Amino acid sequence: MNEETTQKLGIVVSGSLTQGVEVRLDGSASVEDMAVGRYVTIEGQKRRFFGMITDVSLGFTDQRLSLTPPDTSDPLMAEVLAGTSIYGTLHVLPMLTIGTDASLEGPQPVKTVPSHYSTVNAASQQDVELVFGEEDERKFYIGTPLDMETKICLNLEELVKRSNGIFGKSGTGKTFLTRLLLIGMLQKSTAVNLVFDMHNEYGWEGTSEGHRKVKALKQLFPSSVAVFTLDEESSRRRKVQTDFVVRIGYDEIEPEDIALLRQTLNLTEASVQAVYQLARAFGNKKWIEKTLELEDGEETAELLNRLNIHEATFGNLRRGLETIRRLPFLVPKSPDNTVSRILEYLDRGINVVLEFGRYTDVTAYILVANLLTRRIYARYRDRTEQAMGEDTPTPHPLVITIEEAHKFLNPEVSSQTIFGTIAREMRKYNVTLLVIDQRPGGIDTEVMSQLGTKLTCLLDSEKDIDSVLAGVSGKNELKSVLAKLESKQQALIFGHAVPMPIVVRTREYGSAESYKSFGLVSQADVKKKAEKDIEELWGQ
């Protein structure tokens, strides 16, 4: 290792595997230079340990030092006491061990603690690179550690194999992080994305908090992204180049879709039951149309009586259905099959962003997302099973991105929605979720526990933090790290795709240089290069 880059911090004095180790700081290492979330290496006798600082505290050998503080304006006194009688301590959570032959085994999960008085050093760039790997065709540079310039890379090939979550309070950078991740998946994995873009941020231009325009997927990768829209007018006004206008026919809405909307439409349990009965009576394709056509009168009363539906229940259901009918993208009969169109694009490896335009209403979002996803998932399941049986290639792995996930995945409805099923059954049929949410506490714990990798920005509600960190080893330690994240551009990443939890300052996104760093060349550069090529050609 490079001697110059290694900074000795202190020695291990006590600890345990479950609670982490206590490190006593040397007098030369200032406690103020330490930061929760920083990395350290511990030189054990047989192997090196890689850990994260999870707490910093002050200690003294004699209680009297706190009762009658010495005169530290005297430089001799101050220097003598620092590191001896008064000292800083670090709480370090060992995460990985690096054997003597790291190239052979790679970092391993930690199963023991370093011996007494092992030296603790600040982790060098090489150490971090050794643990997180370098950017390559599968690894995507997501950000840098807090006080280093090393690139932290996510293994996206691994990431898309499971469902993942991005969490954080409003305004902490979830959207930017998601954009980055979507670009990463687009560039580095074989997966295609279907994004239910509630706030029109991922397909075309969005704005940053400084009201600066930020390019999104379609502008950066026009050939591999298609923008579908529910609201043609809004898209046209924003000058978005859309590929398809989504219309959904009444015949496509199934009773399950209504069941999911129970809360948002304010339906009673009985109304939901009535939906199934009506669907049985009128047929799955026509029930909405026919139910809405029913007029008050003898016939209707008779029908309701026959189906054993109470009049008040019917009234309740009808009010709910009227709300749905008011959604402008719903038409009695859809001119085109949206699901087939989406699949067509996905099959060609083109990512689909579905913009909701002005319909940012939760009812529309839940209805459309659930409806489309259920059908797409069913097709994927059929094709994967077919591929298993007939040795045909399996479809592209699909990642479905949903926002406001707690509306789909809360404990009441997660068992009914397709998203709950996908999150639980995961990758069997090559479909996974990317869940974006600001209230992870509202998501079913069963679903949360199935998420492979979690990327979380600042959260401050106790319930949300608990829910995100549920089941993670070193939860209490990570809790203090999570609560101390800055409110912007910082995220804690842990789970399947990273060897250990890590706090990153997310990669710059939104400036011309940042676009260039994705390997993109601007139009002006293309032109310049073409001119240069021509010149060279004719010059020879």
Place this chain on the structure above:
Amino acid sequence: MDRIGEVIEASTTELAAQCYELYGVPPLGSLVKTADSSLELYGIVCNAVTTSLEPGRRPIARGKDEPSEEAIYRSNPQLTKLLRSEFNALMVGHRKDGKLYHYLPPAPARIHSFVYLCPPEEVKEFSQSFGFLNILVNAHLDISTDELIAAALRQMSRAHQERHAFLVTAGKELATLLSGRFDQLKSVLGRLKE
């Protein structure tokens, strides 16, 4: 090397020496050494006294008609012979076969062996290690050990170019030895200033 006196009483932990010159005692805390054929013994001056040669006879005041103190000694030349200066040194280390050890010598000094004041280079060499501090901290003396430790470190620091750095290193060593005895540490550190 500066020969200053002769051992007149010796034990494993301490020696007493008489100075050749009246008032020729080395400063408190300075490093002195004595030697026999196989061993060089190091001590730190921990006490000094000037008394009458005979224990039963106290000196009397003589300066009533003299203009100055020097004049008393000039008119009573016998005084320098009737009075004597002695000092005690706490044994803190020894050198055997050219190697320095910062702990007690195997045998006490011999009576009438010469005592030398160590030159700065030797003080510097001796104070590379602070093993002797432990002896000072635990000594039972007439004067307070805080005073002695501070005096010894002050003396030794003069032999070092990086005086402050030396005192800091010594202070840290002391802080470890005196962990839990912060008052004592504070009083020693407070006495290191010059």
